[in-house]
Amino acid sequence: MALTDSTMMPLGTSAPDFSLPDAVSGKTKTFADVAGERGTLVMFICNHCPYVIHIARELAAVAAEYDPRGIGFVAISSNDVNERPEDGPEYMREFAEKYNFIFPYLYDETQEVAKAYDAVCTPDFFLFGADGKCAYRGQFDASRPKSAEPVTGADLRASLDAVLEGDPIPEEAQVPSQGCSIKWKSG
Template identity: 45%
Template sequence: MALTQTPAGEMGWPAAEFGLPGVDGRDWSVGDLRGVRGLVLFFICNHCPYVKAVADRLALTGAELQRRGYGVAAICSNDPVAYPEDDFEHMAAFARQHEFPFPYLHDESQAVARTYGAVCTPDIFAFDAMLTLRYRGRLDSAGKAAAGAETVPELLDALTLIERTGHGPEVQHASIGCSIKWKAA
């Protein structure tokens, strides 16, 4: 397992359009997913221990974000040939197991991950109502550990700040996880 950290990135770029199939049998675009307050994308996979550790928290956070008016989706961009546990069938089972209230999309070509610059699982991108990137970081301060009373909900806090000020937090902690499993060239 290669451990990867999201790079400190430039904020303010627009969400790139895409069309991806979901495990719900529907094709999804950014326009379909967009909520009145914005869009949050979780780049994840099924086999990564970092994702497994936060999957239930992703589901809960995603539901809260949807209640607040955000569109939410998870995207798996891993090579399912090299990592069969990340294939479409396993994605559907993973979404059911963790009761994802949002679409789980398959980026088979890996073009969406490359366009967004996703590097690890989980890698979280949060866009405001104008679909401008305002947050790229981790879900919360617990990381791979179990969340407790002292856990800071960094993604939710960032979106609250964005709603109030139009800007993301100055300090954004990188997400840490397994590298995206790229197809051989």
């Protein structure tokens, strides 16, 4: 399992907009469609990645906990399905249902959205405040597959709480996410 660290979008960056199909509902979603009143979490994930599978149940629990508090959630898969067919839309729907995702799971076929966010790994998390500016980018928590560290979502939960309270999240508290590299199209 090759490990890739997230590139850490500069804090204060405005959320890049997108218009992508939801693999679950079939409807096209934009950033405005998924944005929460108090903040928005944009996640780059995929179906096959052991790092995503490792946190998927707790990720769904975090969304269920914070969505009612005004945080919008969206997941995006940007992998090249020629290289990873199991990351295609029909399997994305199954994955979302298996883990009880309450948020849209969008398919970025052109990979333009991943590039706009400078996403490089799965999972890769980008939390934006109510103003649409990046407040946090980093890891879900310190747990990794085959580690003794429990999956808690501690880093992300602390960041979500800070955004809800209107508190800044210190840059030194933002640890890069780690996971599988996004499978880019050749050329």
